[in-house]
Amino acid sequence: MSAKVCQEADHSGLLKFSSAAFYAGSSFLITVASLGCMITTIVILYSAKMNKTVQFQDFDRSIFFKIFPLPLLHVGNHMTGLASTKKLSLPMFTVLRKFTILMTMILEVHILRKTFPKRLVYSVVAIVLGALVAASADLAFDAEGYTFILLNDAFTAASGVYTKKKLGSEGLGKYGVLFYNSLIIVIPTLLASVFTGDLHKAITFEDWVKGTFIFCFLMSCIMGFLLMYSIVLCSHYNSALTTTVVGAIKNVAVAYIGIFVGGDYLFSWTNFLGLTICMSGGIVYSYQTFNSKPSSESKGEATQEQLKIHIAENSTGKHSAGIY
Numbered sequence: 001m002s003a004k005v006c007q008e009a010d011h012s013g014l015l016k017f018s019s020a021a022f023y024a025g026s027s028f029l030i031t032v033a034s035l036g037c038m039i040t041t042i043v044i045l046y047s048a049k050m051n052k053t054v055q056f057q058d059f060d061r062s063i064f065f066k067i068f069p070l071p072l073l074h075v076g077n078h079m080t081g082l083a084s085t086k087k088l089s090l091p092m093f094t095v096l097r098k099f100t101i102l103m104t105m106i107l108e109v110h111i112l113r114k115t116f117p118k119r120l121v122y123s124v125v126a127i128v129l130g131a132l133v134a135a136s137a138d139l140a141f142d143a144e145g146y147t148f149i150l151l152n153d154a155f156t157a158a159s160g161v162y163t164k165k166k167l168g169s170e171g172l173g174k175y176g177v178l179f180y181n182s183l184i185i186v187i188p189t190l191l192a193s194v195f196t197g198d199l200h201k202a203i204t205f206e207d208w209v210k211g212t213f214i215f216c217f218l219m220s221c222i223m224g225f226l227l228m229y230s231i232v233l234c235s236h237y238n239s240a241l242t243t244t245v246v247g248a249i250k251n252v253a254v255a256y257i258g259i260f261v262g263g264d265y266l267f268s269w270t271n272f273l274g275l276t277i278c279m280s281g282g283i284v285y286s287y288q289t290f291n292s293k294p295s296s297e298s299k300g301e302a303t304q305e306q307l308k309i310h311i312a313e314n315s316t317g318k319h320s321a322g323i324y
Contacts, residue, residue: 015237017290035189036217037224038182044225045179056176063180066172071184073159078189080152087145089266095255096149097248098131098278103157104244111161114239119288124241126281127248134274160231160240167236174232182228242289249282 048054057063085093101124108114116124166177193199207213234243255275259267 016242035186035193036221037228038186038189040221041178041182041225041228042186045175045182049175049179054175056173056179059180064184067166067177067180067184070159070162070166070177070181071188073155073162074181074185075188077152077155077159080148080155084145084148084152087142087148089258092135093149095131095134095252095271095275095278096146097153097156098127099150100153100156100160101241101244101248102128103153104160104241107157107161108164108240112165112240116241117288120241120285123281123285123288124245126284127245127278130274130277130279130281132274133277134271136270136274157240157244160235160244163232164235164240167232174229174236178228178232238289242285245282245285245289249279249286252279252282 045054045056049056088096105116105121105124163177166172167174172180190199193202231243234246252275256279259272
C-alpha cells in the first residue's frame with residue numbers, strides 16, 4: 001500500500017525549532033536517564049496534575065494498551081546503550097549512533113505510513129554515509145560493541161516512532177506518555193538494580209552525606225526529566241525523524257569535542273572527514289525542515305516530489321519495501 005504523508009507543517013517554524021533546540025541542549029547535558037530521573041518525572045508530573053497545571057488521563061486498565069510497547073523499548077534502549085558505551089570510545093559511539101536515523105525513516109514509513117521529500121532523503125543518506133566513512137577508520141574495532149550499538153540504534157528508532165504514534169492516543173498526550181512510561185518501568189528498573197547489586201552500592205555510597213554530591217545528583221535527576229520531556233516535546237511538534245537528526249547533530253558535536261577531550265580518540269583524516277559529512281548532512285536537513293514555508297501551491301508540488309516508498313506483503317507473509 002502507498003504511504004500517507006504526515007503533516008507536521010501545521011506547527012509554526014518557531015515551535016518546531018524551539019522544541020528541537022530544547023531537546024538538543026538537554027541531551028547534550030545528560031546522556032543517561034537513571035532511576036532517579038524516572039522518579040523525578042513521576043513526582044513532578046503527578047504534582048502538576050494534582051495542582052491542575054497539566055492534564056492527562058487517570059490510570060485505568062486501558063493505559064497499558066495505550067502506552068505499550070514504549071516501556072519495553074525504553075528498557076532495551078537503556079540496557080544496550082550502557083553495554084555499548086563500555087565497549088566503544090565516546091567518539092565512535094556517537095558516530096555509529098547515526099544509523100538510528102535510517103532506521104527511524106524506515107520505521108516511520110512502515111508504522112506511521114509516511115513519505116519523505118527527496119531532498120530530505122538525500123541529507124539523511126549523507127549523514128549515514130558520513131558515519132560509514134568515519135567508522136571505516138576505527139582502529140579499535142570491537143564486534144561485540146558494534147552489535148550492542150546497532151541494537152541500541154534499533155531500540156532508539158522504535159522508541160522515537162512509537163512515541164510519535166502514542167502522542168496521538170486519546171487521553172494521553174505528551175504528559176501522559178511521559179508519566180505512565182516512567183511509572184510502568186520504574187518498578188522493573190528498581191528490581192533490576194536490586195538484582196545486580198547497583199541499588200546496594202548506591203545506598204552505601206559514602207558521598208550521600210556531602211551537600212555537593214546531593215546537589216549534583218538532584219540536578220542530574222532534573223536534567224533527566226528535562227531530557228525526556230524535550231524528546232517528547234520535539235517529537236510532538238516535529239517528526240520522529242527530525243528528533244533523531246537533532247540528536248545526531250548533537251552527537252557529532254560531542255565527537256568533535258572528543259577529539260580534544262577524553263584521550264581515547266584515535267585521530268585519522270578519514271574519520272574526521274566522515275564526521276564532517278555527517279555534520280553537513282545534518283545541517284542541510286535542519287535548514288530544509290525548519291525553513292520550510294508550506295502553502296497550498298507548495299504542498300501540491302511537494303506531493304508530486306515525494307519519495308514514494310511502498311510496503312508490500314509477499315506470499316510468505318513478510319514485508320518488503322521498495323523506494324523509487
